[in-house]
Every structure is written in structure tokens, then in C-alpha cells.
């Protein structure tokens with residue numbers, strides 16, 4: 277795990293002091309809200325529906341047990357005893373008091389955490405694959421690259437006031453577990469003729485104009501990555517629109533210019549602006565990689581304990597995957613227990629998990645963009661013990677990748693921009709489809725729910741996407757089908773008129789009936805069937821049935 | 827601030843600057859209880875707008891807004907209802 281240098285520590289400490297000073301000036305009236313707002317946003321502090329909200333970065337999704345304990349402590353002392361893990365590897369507190377935020381930031385700095393790059397029109401927290409460094413088919417661990425990019429971007433003077441926010445994701449293998457193709461820039465580490473480098477995508481995004489990223493470079497040698505990013509960002513900074521917030525993201529620029537033209541501008545800047553100082557030499561790369569070495573795991577023949585317990589067996593099947601070191605497993609912890617808000621964890625759960633990670637996983641925890649957690653290195657023979665301990669904390673729900681493993685934004689329960697609630701929808705789905713065997717029969721299926729068109733809940737890329745709308749004062753839910761956030765990324769298609777909250781579960785059941793009717797075999801998942809038969813079939817079954825019912 | 831308002835009667839609401847807490851304007855100042863809030867008629871909007879600007883300048887509140895009431899005197903929109911009575915889910 278990355279450790280702060282003395283300079284990092286100084287920067288973070290002075291940033292806390294600076295913000296404390298800004299808060300004091302605000303309270304005393306020496307700063308107006310208009311002047312203060314951009315300053316608080318630079319420190320992750322929003323105003324939501326009920327209160328302030330503080331968003332804290334979990335760079336590339338990595339947490340130590342010490343950090344998780346600190347988050348739990350903050351949740352108890354300064355908030356309401358829980359936090360919300362988001363879809364970009366951040367955690368949010370929903371009830372902090374302005375006066376206490378500098379103290380919270382000071383506490384965070386003591387465990388090398390902060391809230392910088394979690395808001396505002398800057399390069400945001402770099403996100404990554406939660407299985408980085410753990411799988412055999414990886415070309416290279418993406419986390420060191422995230423850290424290299426973070427170092428370059430955090431206080432980059434030219435890129436602190438971009439036309440709009442800017443999100444980068446980095447992955448190290450073919451499988452995309454970081455929704456890389458719906459980021460402003462997506463980087464995939466690839467190998468070509470024995471040389472490792474980056475395949476680069478640009479102009480992806482969600483929000484009201486969802487777009488899949490376009491490939492801008494087939495291959496870029498590793499050492500040039502910062503120069504190339506600088507060229508993309510400079511082009512965006514020069515050409516991106518600042519007159520219309522809805523057209524300000526890089527995706528709109530790329531769409532309007534076309535990828536060919538955009539590429540030629542970037543390449544021009546790349547050759548014009550590239551400089552030696554931004555080139556990364558092997559020694560620096562090695563130094564950063566040193567922070568991300570595996571703990572001392574010895575390959576062994578330890579087996580997963582077999583127990584005559586269905587719940588345990590289901591959990592092993594659903595949530596546990598092999599580690600690249602023989603004898604170890606990666607344990608995925610679902611934060612989608614029945615009736616719980618997706619992505620929320622209580623301080624008690626966090627404290628317990630910190631302890632569990634110390635006992636079973638070298639004090640490491642990972643955070644996924646699908647709002648779940650991971651214990652990365654668990655010895656196979658400990659899995660039953662671990663499961664028992666997770667179960668006590670309601671952290672052993674066996675639903676990874678299944679219909680109740682929904683992604684969900686806070687919606688109108690918390691968010692001032694929402695047009696409808698989203699958490700109650702997710703809770704309805706998790707109650708209705710609670711039965712594991714029923715879920716297993718449906719198979720892999722991603723439901724993603726947003727409370728408005730901003731799409732923080734990734735609905736555009738859900739196999740089934742649900743968008744909460746306001747229809748004449750009533751909450752109403754529009755369904756999209758066929759989206760994907762993986763390497764085969766696709767934007768879902770709207771199936772037809774929206775549904776009331778009461779009709780929504782019926783509608784989902786009807787959609788699943790169509791799927792089941794056309795499913796050829798066990799491995800024929802929802803997305804494959806959708807791609808084969810198209811939306812028409814779903815539409816017909818869905819709305820004919822609803823008309824008949826009415 | 828008073829743009830696109832619907833209805834005849836309103837409450838003045840805001841968030842407290844220091845705590846962020848949702849508050850309503852009453853005859854004795856700001857309170858967390860909407861039931862004590864002053865019911866404001868359409869033609870009084872401007873007067874209360876001025877009050878809210880002053881209260882903002884005094885660094886007591888931020889983000890002032892009018893909450894629309896229906897004919898029965900209840901809060902009209904779901905967003906304002908949730909803002910008044912809290913989240914609708916269990917943690």
C-alpha cells in the first residue's frame with residue numbers, strides 16, 4: 277500500500293489548516309457562501325438535502341484496517357454511525373457539521389487520507405480494478421499507475437479549473453471491473469511485442485449524455501503516460517466548452533469534433549508539449565511498485581473447508597474467488613444485505629471488519645465500484661472461520677453479481693438533485709428476490725438505479741437500468757435494458773413508458789420471464805439473451821402483459 | 827429564489843450555516859420544526875426574501891428556499907416532505 281512521503285504529509289497537514297482557516301472566515305462572515313462554496317467543494321464538502329455531505333477519497337479502492345477504524349471513529353464521533361461507499365471508490369458521510377469538518381480532515385490526515393479530488397472541476401480520485409494485483413491474467417498491477425497519475429494530478433495548477441469534472445480509471449487486464457469505458461479517460465495496460473504500455477480511451481461518461489469511450493491510442497509506451505495525459509487535458513482545457521454546463525464534459529467535445537480530429541489535436545500537443553521532466557524512468561516506476569507488493573503469501577495446498585452448511589456453501593460459490601497464489605482466496609463482501617441501503621456500512625461493521633482483516637487478510641480491505649468490499653488475501657483453510665465472523669456482522673450475504681447486488685445512488689432520500697428515491701427501490705428488489713436459489717436461477721444480472729438523470733447509480737450501464745423520474749409530482753421509474761459497464765460496455769435502451777413504484781417489481785418479473793423464455797442453457801445470461809433477441813421482444817411481452825392486466 | 831413557485835402559501839426554509847441542519851423561519855427565529863414556521867402568502871414573498879438575504883448575510887443560514895404548501899396547508903412536494911421529516915429508509 278502507498279505510504280505518504282514527508283512532503284505528502286506536509287501538504288495534507290497544511291491543506292487541513294488552510295481549510296480550517298477558510299471555515300473560520302466563513303463563519304465570521306469574511307467569506308460569502310459564493311466565495312466559500314468552491315473552497316469547500318475542493319475539500320469534498322457538499323450541501324445535500326438535509327445537511328452537509330463529506331466525500332472522502334479511497335485512492336484506487338485501497339484501505340488499511342487502521343484507516344477503516346478511523347472512518348468508523350469519524351462516523352461515530354462526527355456523523356450518525358454509518359458511511360456510504362460510492363460507485364467511484366469514495367466514502368461519504370451524510371451528516372457532518374461544517375464547524376467539525378476541519379477536525380474530521382485532521383483525523384483523516386493522521387491515517388494518510390483526505391477529501392481532495394472528490395469534487396469540483398478537477399481530475400477526480402483515480403479509480404481502479406478492485407482485484408488489482410490479485411489475478412493471474414493481469415498484465416501489470418494498475419495501482420502504481422493510479423498513484424503515479426495521482427501525484428501528477430492532485431495539485432496540477434493548470435487542471436484545477438477544468439471546464440468540468442474529470443474522471444480517470446486504470447485497469448491492468450482484459451476484464452474491466454472499473455467501468456473504465458464510461459470514464460473521461462480509460463487506461464488499459466496491455467502488452468505488445470513484449471513491451472508493456474497503455475491502450476487509451478477517451479470521452480466516455482454517464483450523466484444525461486451517456487457515451488462509451490473511444491479509443492484514441494492503440495499503444496503508448498509506459499514512460500510517456502503523463503505527457504500523453506497532459507496532452508489530452510491541455511486539448512480539453514483549450515477546446516472544451518465553458519459556456520454550457522451540459523456540454524462541458526470531454527465526451528461532448530470528442531463527440532462534436534469526432535475522434536479523428538480530437539486525436540490529431542492531442543497528438544499535436546503531445547509532440548509539441550512533451551518534455552523529459554514528465555517522462556517516467558524505470559527507477560521511479562520500480563520505487564512506486566515497491567509500495568504495492570503482495571504480503572508474504574506462500575503457495576500451499578490448503579483446501580477450502582467443506583462443511584455441510586448450505587448458507588456457507590452458497591457464499592463460497594458466490595462471493596469467493598481464487599487468488600493468484602495457490603492456497604489463498606479473494607473474499608468479496610456484499611454491502612447489499614436484504615433491506616439495507618446498498619453501499620452503506622455501520623461503524624460497528626467497519627470496526628469488526630478492520631479486526632477481521634487483521635486476522636484473515638493482512639490488514640487489507642478493498643472497495644469496489646459496485647459498492648462492495650473485498651478481503652484480498654485469505655488463506656483457504658480460514659474461510660469457514662471467516663464466514664462465521666462475517667455472518668455475525670450481516671456481511672455474509674451470498675449475492676455477488678446476482679440480481680440483489682444492485683448499484684444504487686442515494687436518490688431523493690439524501691440528494692437535492694434527485695427526481696425520485698432510489699434506495700427503497702433497491703430494497704424492494706432485495707426483499708422480493710431474496711431467495712438465493714431463485715437468484716441463482718436468474719444468473720448474473722446487474723441492476724443499477726439512479727435517482728435522476730445525472731446517473732450516479734450507473735443506470736445507463738445496468739443490464740437492467742432503473743431511472744427515477746418525477747411525473748407530475750409522482751415518482752416514476754424508467755427501465756433501460758442491455759447496458760453493460762464491462763469490457764463489452766454498452767448503453768442500455770429505454771424499454772418504454774415508465775412504471776410507478778408499485779408496478780416496478782411486476783415489470784422486472786415480466787422482463788425476467790421474457791429472458792427465461794429465450795434462455796438456451798445455464799450459462800446463457802441476461803445480457804447474451806438481450807443481445808440475441810433485441811429489445812422488441814421484451815417490449816412486447818412487458819407492455820402487452822401490462823395492458824392485459826389493466 | 828421565488829421563481830416558478832406553485833401555490834398560495836409557503837414556508838421559508840434554509841440550512842443552518844454551522845451545522846447544515848434544515849431549519850424553518852418562525853416568529854421567534856429559525857427552528858427545526860416546520861409546524862412552528864410562519865405561513866407566508868404569495869404577496870409576502872418579497873418581504874421574506876429580504877429577510878432571508880439578511881439572515882444569510884448574518885451568517886446564520888445558507889441556501890434559503892420557499893417550501894410550497896398545498897390547499898390543506900401540508901408540504902406539497904415529496905422532496906420537501908423528505909427534507910422536513912428525514913430519510914424514508916432504515917439504516
Ligand code: HEM
Pocket residue numbers: 322323324329361362363364368440443458480481482483484485525684685686691693730731732733734
Ligand atoms: C451531493 C451528492 C451528489 C451530487 C450533487 C452529484 C452530482 C452529479 C452530477 C451533476 C453528475 C453528472 C455529471 C455530468 O453529467 O457531467 C454526476 C455523475 C456521477 N456521479 Fe454524482 N452526485 C452526487 C452523489 C454521488 C454519489 C453518492 C455517487 C456514487 C454512488 C456518485 C457517482 C457519480 C457517478 C459514477 C457519475 C457518473 C459518471 C460521470 O461523471 O459521467 N455521485 N453526479
Ligand code: SF4
Pocket residue numbers: 685686687688691692693694695726727728729730731732733
Ligand atoms: S443520480 Fe441524481 S439523485 Fe442520484 S446521487 Fe446523482 S444527482 Fe443525486
